Amino acid sequence: MKHPHAITLMTLLLAGSAATAQDKSVEVVHWWTSGSEGAALKVLKDDVVKRGFNWKDSAVAGGGGDNARSALKARVASGSPPDAMQMLGYSITEYAEEGLLGNVDAVAASEGWDKVVPLPLQKFAKFKGHWVAAPVNIHRTNWIWANKAIFDELKLTPPKTFDELVAVADKIRKAGYIPLAHGGQPWQDATLFDSAVMSAGGPKFYKEALIDLDPKALSGKTMEKAFEQMQKLRTMVDPAYAGRDWNIATSMIYHKKAAMQIMGDWAKGEFEKGKMKPNQDFLCFQYPGTEGSFIFNADQFGFLKVSDKQMAGQAALASAVMDKHFQEKFNQVKGSIPARTDVAMDGFDECGKKSMSDMKAALKANTMVGSFAHGHAMHDKAKAAATEVVAKFFDSGTSPAEAARQLAAAVAGAK
């Protein structure tokens, strides 16, 4: 006898293809507009089209997704939500809490998602036992990407401590290159902060401060150390950093203008789109002091509550997103690793393989933690308030002690 859930899914999909009343398009809001992001998304679009649905693309430019999230809010407020939206961490939970998400439980049960999706991702993909989102990837934020030609030319090796990073940056500057390619947008500053906090205090401290929101951890000496790192990182960037998009910063590594970028592995997608190869043209290593921990940022597609006739489209999208072969292909282009633990890694590059094995080790050691910068550590209001403090500090630099005090106050005020 067939698995009962399999019948449910099949019925749902057949309903989609047979009944004329069904809407045959799926509208997806997302912010994947860089070259590699667009190429990765195309893999998904093609699969959805193969399943008999039109892909209605609603791209809202802006790395990190702030603009797209505002656009979704407006859509929902005006009563016209899309079928699905690229969502991160607590945004999913908050939409679910407000009763704005539907679910794709039938697909998830028939395809056995419970068994293959890492638990830290399920925490956000599921709400009160229902699959309200489908995870498409696992990015990691505590990476440094380096131009190998510059490192070779200056006989540099990846720094193992923060002090070594400072020394390496000095040599790079003296040789006439920009040590750190960075874009001064709040979410990018916050991405540096993910690593600085982990490096200053380790995973236990990261959790106390950024996930448990312990006021002492947020305002204390260790947090001051994290801000001291931020202060030093600030000295490594070029004067024109303000407002620069992340992929423009990545292109500075590509064009050998800058030596390093601290960024999630979507940066790797850009290198590979430009035919740069790991360990030949670029290097990937962990921000010093964060080796052994895995700060994750997983993109998911959240399913908005829609009319019955749109549900077949959502089911098709959910099934496409979680397809093993799709995840293999998509994540090779995107720079991330699959959001399921049973995908063959043979076709991934060295950085991708390292990411997967590091993640498995971090899962065991309980050192896999959600990215603050990308909404996986604290709820969105606190994240926005904390990000503002971090970005202001990066641009105008009060003292690290004052910044730590402001951080604790901002988080407390946003509770």
Ligand code: GAL
């Ligand atoms: C992140 C997202 C990544 C990447 C990045 C830059 O928030 O999770 O997939 O696209 O923004 O746009």
